[in-house]
Amino acid sequence: MGERAMSERESMEYDVVIVGGGPAGLAASIRLKQLNPEVSVCILEKGSEVGAHILSGAVVDPKALNELIPDWREQGCPMAETKVTDNWHWVLTSKRKFALPHAFMPPLMSNHGNYTGSLGNLCRWLAGQAENLGVEIFPGFPAAEILYDDKGSVRGVATGDMGIARDGSRKPDYQPGMELLAKYTLFAEGARGHLTKQLKHKFNLEADCQPQVYGIGMKELWDIDPEKHVPGRVIHTQGWPLSDAWGGGFLYHQANNQVALGFVVALDYANPHLFPFEEFQRWKQHPEIRAILEGGRRVSYGARAINEGGWQSVPKLAFPGGALVGCSAGFVNVPRIKGSHTAMKSGMLAAESIVAALGAGRSGDELVDYQPAVNDSWIAKELKLVQNAEPAIAKFGGDYGTILGGIDMWMRTLKIGLPISMKHHPDNGTIGRKDLYAPIAYPKPDGVISFDRLSSVFLSNTNHEEDQPVHLQLRDPEVPISINLPLYDAPEQRYCPAGVYEIVGREEGNPKLQINAQNCVHCKTCDIKDPTQNINWVTPEGGGGPNYPNM
Structure with a gap:
């Protein structure tokens, strides 16, 4: 593990270490303790608290939750507040909507029996369930490094050092990271996890699958006029305003006169002038959407990349010493816009595989029965139905x-x-030259229904310690000006939903890329869409990023 690790880092040992306190990681931890209360389990969560970095619509299929905690409704789970009562799918033109008849929709697309609410609050509740069972949860401690043993098996992870200045020097409050060692390590980082990327490369996990592809999802919470609120109503849209990309919107009537609404743009778009955030703001101006929001008040904003590759993009799941669960593996059902239930089920299946391995006296080897268990589960059956x-x-x-x-x-x-x-192509390779596409004229925000990015980021409660190394790393600092700007008009200025990337000095004839890392909402879009894959997202200092209260 290196001389530095031996001399500076303290270590703690567990049976199982889980990277990420989202639905998959929490479900895995609970299942581990249900099967064997003696198994020691810890979860590392990079957000300041469990749920701080969780963002989803969300309409949740309770299938996995029913299996994990059958009496969750009686135990005060917040997701039980609002059951879906009304389900619509609208095709939009610039002025009108056309509702698709329910009979046209495949049965899997029905939301009957589902619930709508805050996935972050569901995770907070699950964290309480896990802690009651003896799971140790460490929020504000991102896993920054994978540790390997002498045979190349995953041995655990190390948290990032604290108190490092932007220039790399140690500040007075410097603290070295901690090593969390385990017999098995589960990676539940969510879409485009930075450690998962490394694991895929080291163990060649994507040798037999299609590339993963993504969408960027942006979300707002609004308090609306009680007379317009229909608890449990679910609306999905497609069509307008997108013409150079595909995607769609959602609007869910949740508890307390609140609606969750958002917009997803697939990141395989070609027009470098496309501005996903502005497409979202324009969508809200549609007469049918605006009518719901008028008289209301926006209270929160966030953004997150979403897996869209489906079944054919699921990589090999297990490797020596660990496994991928949840959106680290890519179990999202794209047409349903749902992945929480499949993420939780994958965590449960991985937990069952680990408990069997520990019971047999094993550690650090490959959980060879985990992938067959997923292949035989309802995860595979559901995702195969929608794979094309x-x-x-x-x-x-x-x-x-x-x-x-x-x-x-x-x-x-x-x-x-x-x-x-059907096959996929990596999202970064689909973008076209700027001279081949016409610029798009986006309307200015009105400050009532549509807004700018900086006022939106303010509502995400995003914060990073300023004097720390920039966590958005450029492999070659010359590429943004030598390639991205002349060929693609610096698309990072637009695909980022938080205004992190800015070209300054153009008028003076000395353009350069300015990275406003403190704005980053950890969506990972830059890591995905950058044409040359020159941007590498790594974890900032612990607890940095958004602090979503109810997303």
Whole structure:
């Protein structure tokens, strides 16, 4: 583990270390303790508290929660507050909406029996359940480094050093990171986890799958006029305003006269002038959406990348000493816009595999029964039904792709699906030259329904210690000006939903990229969409980033 580790770092040993306190990591920890209360388990969570970095719509299928904690409704789980009562899918033009008949929707798309609410609050509740069982949770401590043993197996992780100045020197409050050693380590980092990227490369986990692809999801919470509030109403939209990309919006009527609304833009778009955040703001100005929001008040904002690759992009899940669970592996059902239930189930299955291994006296080896368990589970059955929905739209466009994807879903539901699995292309390779696409004229925000990025980031409660190394690393500092600016008009200025990247000095003839790292909401879009993959997202100092109260 290195001379530095031996001389400076303290270490703690557990049976299982889990990186990430989201639905997958928490479900895994609870299942571990349910199966064997003697197993020692700890969770590292990079947010200031569990739930601080959790962002989702969310409409939750309770399937996994029913299996994990059957009486969750009676135990005060906040997700039980609002059951889905009303489900709509709208196709938008610039002025009108067309509601798709429910009979056209495949059965899997129904939200009957689902619940809408804050996924962050669900995670806070799950964390309480885990702690009651003896799980140790350390919020504000991001896993910054993977530790390996002499055989190359994962041996655990190390947290990041605290008190490092921007220039790399140690400040007076410097504290070295801590080593968390384990017999098995689960990585539940969410979409585009920075340690998961390393594991995929080291163990060649994507050798037999398609590349993972993503969307950028932006979300706001609004308090609305009580007379407009219909608890449990779920609305999804597609169509306007997108023309150079595909995606869609959502608006969920949750508890306490509040709606959660947001917009997702697939990151395989080609027009470098596209501005996902502005597409979201423009969507809110649609007459049908604006009518719901008028007279209301925006109370929160956030953004997060979403896995969209589906079943064919799920990598090899296990490797010596550990495994991937949840969105680290990519279990999102894209047409349903749901991944919490599959994430939780994958964590539960990994936990069952670990308990069996520990019971047999094993440690540090590959959990060879975990992947077959996933393949035999309802995770695989559900994701296989929709595996061609996203690539059909990517290949044939929103209108024809939706029709073809819907036909494929219906056929698979009837067990006569097409015997093909459509392919993906990495999102960073799809962007085109700036001279091949027309710039897009976006309206200025009105400050009532639509807003700018900086006022939005303020509502995310994002904060980073300023005097620390920039956690958005450039592999080559010349690339933004020598390649991205002349070829693509610096698309990082637009695809970031938080205003982190800014080209300054153009008028003086000396352009340079300014990175406003303190604005970063940890969405990972830059790590995904940068054309040359020159931007590498790593963890900032512990507790930094957004602090979502109810997202």
